[in-house]
Amino acid sequence: MSKHNLKFTSIYHDYKQLVFNVALHYLQNTEDAEEVLQDVFLKVHQSLDKFENNSTLKTWIYRITINQSLDFIKQKNSKKRFFIFGRKSDSEFEVNNISTFEHPGILMENKEDAKILFDVINTLPDNQKTAFLLSKVDGLTNPEVSEIMEFSISSVESLLFRAKKSLQEKLSTKFQEYRKKK
Amino acid sequence: MNEDQFIEKILNSTNGIQQVTPSDAVFSKIQSRIQAEKPVDNYITWLVAASIVLLVSLNAGILSTSSAASNTSEELSGLVSTANNQLY
Numbered sequence: 001m002s003k004h005n006l007k008f009t010s011i012y013h014d015y016k017q018l019v020f021n022v023a024l025h026y027l028q029n030t031e032d033a034e035e036v037l038q039d040v041f042l043k044v045h046q047s048l049d050k051f052e053n054n055s056t057l058k059t060w061i062y063r064i065t066i067n068q069s070l071d072f073i074k075q076k077n078s079k080k081r082f083f084i085f086g087r088k089s090d091s092e093f094e095v096n097n098i099s100t101f102e103h104p105g106i107l108m109e110n111k112e113d114a115k116i117l118f119d120v121i122n123t124l125p126d127n128q129k130t131a132f133l134l135s136k137v138d139g140l141t142n143p144e145v146s147e148i149m150e151f152s153i154s155s156v157e158s159l160l161f162r163a164k165k166s167l168q169e170k171l172s173t174k175f176q177e178y179r180k181k182k
Numbered sequence: 183m184n185e186d187q188f189i190e191k192i193l194n195s196t197n198g199i200q201q202v203t204p205s206d207a208v209f210s211k212i213q214s215r216i217q218a219e220k221p222v223d224n225y226i227t228w229l230v231a232a233s234i235v236l237l238v239s240l241n242a243g244i245l246s247t248s249s250a251a252s253n254t255s256e257e258l259s260g261l262v263s264t265a266n267n268q269l270y
Contacts, residue, residue, distance in 0.1 A: 012209060020204040034208050041212050042219070105200040113195035137196045164193075171189045178188065 008045050011057070016041075018058070019065045021105070025133045026069035028101040028118050032076075039068050055147065062134075062148045070126055120170040128163035131156055 019040050023033040043064050051060060106114040121129060127149070134145045135156075146156045183191070 012212070016204055016208070017201050021201055024202060034204055037204055037208055038212050038215060042215055045212075045216055046219075103199070103202075105202045106196065107198050107200075110195040110197070113192045117192050117195050136193075137199060167193065168189055171192050172185060174192075175185045175188045 004048065008041075008048060011044060011048075011061075012041055015058070015061050019061060022062065022065045022133070022138065023069050023072075024103065024105075025118075025137050026066075026129075027072060028103065028122075030104070032072060036065070036068050036072050039072075040065050043068070059148050066130055066148070070130075116171070116174055117167075120167050120174070123170060124163055124166060128159050128166065131159035132163040132167070135160055 016037065020033055020037050023036040023040070024030065027033050027036065040061070044061065051057070055063075101115070101118065102111055103114055103118070121132060124132065130149060131145055134140045134148060135142065140148070142153050142156050142160075146153045149156065151159070
């Protein structure tokens with residue numbers, strides 16, 4: 001096995017879980033997340049020689065994963081739009097994808113609540129969604145999020161503030177529905 | 183449960199989330215995709231180029247040999263024709 005392949009294999013084993021989980025948070029579908037996992041490591045393999053140590057390997061892999069996941073969602077939505085003659089909606093992904101998904105890493109007692117959370121996360125704009133997922137779900141610090149997103153720390157804080165505000169508003173609507181059901 | 187509690191409960195539902203491991207089959211899928219997308223080796227490119235050069239030079243060699251042979255037979259037939267087919 002060549003030196004390049006050995007390095008690649010070691011990177012795969014070190015980062016497969018990180019990539020898979022980030023993709024899973026975006027896509028909320030195990031098969032789709034595995035497809036993105038393949039795409040990400042194919043890109044890593046192709047660009048490994050060109051990787052300049054301007055950022056850490058982890059940051060670089062995070063960026064590739066986020067971009068691949070967002071591209072995957074766009075592609076999936078455009079395919080669906082094609083089949084249903086141009087229906088457009090900001091929350092298409094939410095409508096089509098989330099209702100049946102159960103995140104395998106969520107604690108059993110939180111599964112129903114997490115479904116609602118991912119449901120509303122999917123309605124956020126991409127930047128807010130990324131900031132929220134990295135900070136709240138992946139548990140990264142604001143400086144880490146700012147490095148990955150290539151934004152200033154204050155921009156990340158602002159994104160997180162807007163994301164939480166928007167989620168609270170949407171969850172407030174969900175609460176009204178929840179009360180009606182009770 | 184009031185609204186604030188409901189919102190807080192939902193927002194905290196990812197607390198204690200556990201890392202999920204992808205299936206082992208994914209790595210072999212990645213490897214086969216790498217193989218499929220692998221560009222042709224330099225060695226193979228040179229081998230193909232050398233084979234083409236060899237083939238062209240062999241053809242050229244055969245053509246020049248056969249044209250030389252046809253020249254000789256033309257000379258012989260010329261000799262025969264100048265003799266008006268008279269053998270003696």
